[in-house]
Amino acid sequence: MKHIFGKRTILAGAAVALAFSLAACSSDGASESDAASVASPEFADGTTMADIASAGSITIGTKFDQPGFGLLNPSSNEPEGFDVEIGKMIAGQLGIAPENITWVESVSANREPFIQEGKVDLVVATYTINDDRKKVISFAGPYYQAGQDIMVAKGNPLGITGPDDLAGKNVCSVEGSTPAENIRTNYPEAQLTLFDVYSKCAEALKNGQVDAVTTDNVILLGIIFQDPESFEMVNNPFTEEPYGIGVQLEDTDFRSFINDSLEQSFADGSWASAWDSTAGAFVATPQPPAVNRY
Amino acid sequence: MSTQTVLFDELGPRGKKLVRIGTYIGALLVAILIALAGLQLYNEGQLEPERWEILINPDSGVPQGLTRALFATLRVALIAMVISMILGTLLSAGRLSEHRWVRIPTTFIVQFFRGIPLLLLIFFSYLALPRLGISLDLFWTLIVGLTAYNMAVLGEIFRAGILSIDKGQSEAAYAIGMRKSQVMVFVLVPQAVRRMLPAIVSQLVTLLKDTSLGFVIGYFELLRQGRAYVDYFGAKFGLQIYVAVALFYILTNLALSSFARWLEKRSRSNPKATKALGQLVEDDLVPID
Amino acid sequence: MNAIVENLDLFRSGFLTTLGISLLGGLLAFVLGGILATFRVSPFRPLSGLSVLYVETVRNTPLTVVWFFMVFGLPLVGLGIGSFFIAGALALGVYTAPFVAEVIRSGINSVSLGQAEAARSIGLTFSQSLRLVVLPQALRTVVPPLGNLWIALVKNSSIGAAFAVTEITAVATRLSNGFPGAVIQIFVGAAVAYLLITLTSSAGIAYLEKKAVILR
Numbered sequence: 001m002k003h004i005f006g007k008r009t010i011l012a013g014a015a016v017a018l019a020f021s022l023a024a025c026s027s028d029g030a031s032e033s034d035a036a037s038v039a040s041p042e043f044a045d046g047t048t049m050a051d052i053a054s055a056g057s058i059t060i061g062t063k064f065d066q067p068g069f070g071l072l073n074p075s076s077n078e079p080e081g082f083d084v085e086i087g088k089m090i091a092g093q094l095g096i097a098p099e100n101i102t103w104v105e106s107v108s109a110n111r112e113p114f115i116q117e118g119k120v121d122l123v124v125a126t127y128t129i130n131d132d133r134k135k136v137i138s139f140a141g142p143y144y145q146a147g148q149d150i151m152v153a154k155g156n157p158l159g160i161t162g163p164d165d166l167a168g169k170n171v172c173s174v175e176g177s178t179p180a181e182n183i184r185t186n187y188p189e190a191q192l193t194l195f196d197v198y199s200k201c202a203e204a205l206k207n208g209q210v211d212a213v214t215t216d217n218v219i220l221l222g223i224i225f226q227d228p229e230s231f232e233m234v235n236n237p238f239t240e241e242p243y244g245i246g247v248q249l250e251d252t253d254f255r256s257f258i259n260d261s262l263e264q265s266f267a268d269g270s271w272a273s274a275w276d277s278t279a280g281a282f283v284a285t286p287q288p289p290a291v292n293r294y
Numbered sequence: 295m296s297t298q299t300v301l302f303d304e305l306g307p308r309g310k311k312l313v314r315i316g317t318y319i320g321a322l323l324v325a326i327l328i329a330l331a332g333l334q335l336y337n338e339g340q341l342e343p344e345r346w347e348i349l350i351n352p353d354s355g356v357p358q359g360l361t362r363a364l365f366a367t368l369r370v371a372l373i374a375m376v377i378s379m380i381l382g383t384l385l386s387a388g389r390l391s392e393h394r395w396v397r398i399p400t401t402f403i404v405q406f407f408r409g410i411p412l413l414l415l416i417f418f419s420y421l422a423l424p425r426l427g428i429s430l431d432l433f434w435t436l437i438v439g440l441t442a443y444n445m446a447v448l449g450e451i452f453r454a455g456i457l458s459i460d461k462g463q464s465e466a467a468y469a470i471g472m473r474k475s476q477v478m479v480f481v482l483v484p485q486a487v488r489r490m491l492p493a494i495v496s497q498l499v500t501l502l503k504d505t506s507l508g509f510v511i512g513y514f515e516l517l518r519q520g521r522a523y524v525d526y527f528g529a530k531f532g533l534q535i536y537v538a539v540a541l542f543y544i545l546t547n548l549a550l551s552s553f554a555r556w557l558e559k560r561s562r563s564n565p566k567a568t569k570a571l572g573q574l575v576e577d578d579l580v581p582i583d
Numbered sequence: 584m585n586a587i588v589e590n591l592d593l594f595r596s597g598f599l600t601t602l603g604i605s606l607l608g609g610l611l612a613f614v615l616g617g618i619l620a621t622f623r624v625s626p627f628r629p630l631s632g633l634s635v636l637y638v639e640t641v642r643n644t645p646l647t648v649v650w651f652f653m654v655f656g657l658p659l660v661g662l663g664i665g666s667f668f669i670a671g672a673l674a675l676g677v678y679t680a681p682f683v684a685e686v687i688r689s690g691i692n693s694v695s696l697g698q699a700e701a702a703r704s705i706g707l708t709f710s711q712s713l714r715l716v717v718l719p720q721a722l723r724t725v726v727p728p729l730g731n732l733w734i735a736l737v738k739n740s741s742i743g744a745a746f747a748v749t750e751i752t753a754v755a756t757r758l759s760n761g762f763p764g765a766v767i768q769i770f771v772g773a774a775v776a777y778l779l780i781t782l783t784s785s786a787g788i789a790y791l792e793k794k795a796v797i798l799r
Contacts, residue, residue, distance in 0.1 A: 406774070
């Protein structure tokens, strides 16, 4: 007499059922942990998360010269700031302790190349999400909503209240940056002075060599915080700059994972405390944005 | 006696008096200018001791960090120098080759790398190499950029050195049956290097200054480290930190330049070396940038 | 190629800026270098001492640091300059002047002693001997090294990209950000722009050298 399911089939079926239930158990275990470093999270084979977790180390690109977000402490040789804390939080979700994170300086120009070449696993560096960039890399987040704004000398001697007032004035930004491009395209009457870093713009404003500095408001606030007697903010953001986390194009698994981690941090307060301990020194804690799972 | 000392007569008593008065007035003028500048700085608060304190106070980490960065600078410069010397020797040999298929490409390489700015070379090593599939860290990217430029300059220095060696040397070497490559390696290049040593050390000084271009790709040499401190502590300390950076460069380079000058004086006693050096100065390969 | 073709205007303005700042800086370097050389040989000690101090300090400092002080240090002593272009030309001039001074000095020394002695013995004064006898002959020796200094200056103008001067390198930076796929073409374009100036100058110097030899 022939059985409908042979012995081998039953054993195979039992093995598969066992594997499924084990997987379900362990992923349940992972999602119950908090924002702190997870002991040993399990990820599906072949995903970026699995590769990173098994390697035990992660390379994160961030800025080294933005106070409050990514600023290198030259003595400890480690960056500090909100972006850095977000990076540490995501690494923690992958089971990687802060000591095992390699930080790479990612200036604006090489955020995409670094991701594309795999020089970094992810980039969290005051990185604005926009459609052009989405063509070459993918974004998780946003994790913060900034806006382009203008910084002027204390007392605002020229009475600048918004980007339209920049016509005929000398405004400083960084060569190749989005804020510079924005001014060039939308406010062409403004005279652009372009250095390679924002600290030179601040120096120039202080000496009266330029009339204003423009970039994302949080970057400006960081500069003002270091020297509040010399600068002030116009406080009229005229663009929306959602900061996202850059990963390789089409890596949907990794993106979802990061988005999940972000939403969790919004909910359990770790996002807010990361802010308080860094940029919170000069900007009040805002509300977390909604992640965009495009 | 040089031309410049022959051009005016020995001064008489009146002349000497005038010179002495002129000297005092001149010194006074210089002192007044410095005082004015100092006063301006003082009014801007730049001379406040708390601003300068971070340079000396080890708690701030600034002296240690700058020293560390100085060593990073020296490391890059020395390694780039060694690699450039090896490649430069090859390039000079190439340019002196009898084979056109060697001579023309090497001449092209030398003229190309000497004709474009080092900043451009470094910046584009950084951007273009990864696209060509070569992935290097900052240290080696900077070395690639510096080496590409310096091997061309050193190649020319070696070439002048080799050309300045008495024809008799190579003739004798050929006469005892050496092949061209052996003549180069055993007879010409060693003598050329010894003769060109002052020029080579001068080029090392230039190379050291050129490492400051590493800031553009974020390599933490002296200038970049200084900027990191200004970013971290605030623009308030800008002047002070950059003065410290400048001092580090000046002192290091002065030491190297003095060494180069000492080497030059030693070779002055050797007339052949002087002639070769003279030729180099005329072609202005003794580095000037 | 699109990156370059679409932005030829930008390349052109960058090229002209490079040329402009180099010419202005070169002029300043020449004048300042001449003054420094004169100070160096003068009997007044403060002047020659000042000249030596200047030469030794600036020669051993990287151009990036000198440029930084010209742009951000001068305003602190009340000597702020309105235009970053002029500040850049000043930096280039101030930096290259010591090398010019040294070249002029060796040029003067290379004129055979007999010339200066003969000039003095027929009664010419210091300035007359210099002007009529020594300098014209020194010029011949001085042209090739000065020409090479000019080429070095043109290359050094690239530092302006970090100090608000939109010259060739700055244009190349901006375009590399805008067209990340065309980095190699942009690099070649910028290299060609510089080589246009440097190779032409090399040819010009070689020509001047030949002419000077014939004059002798």
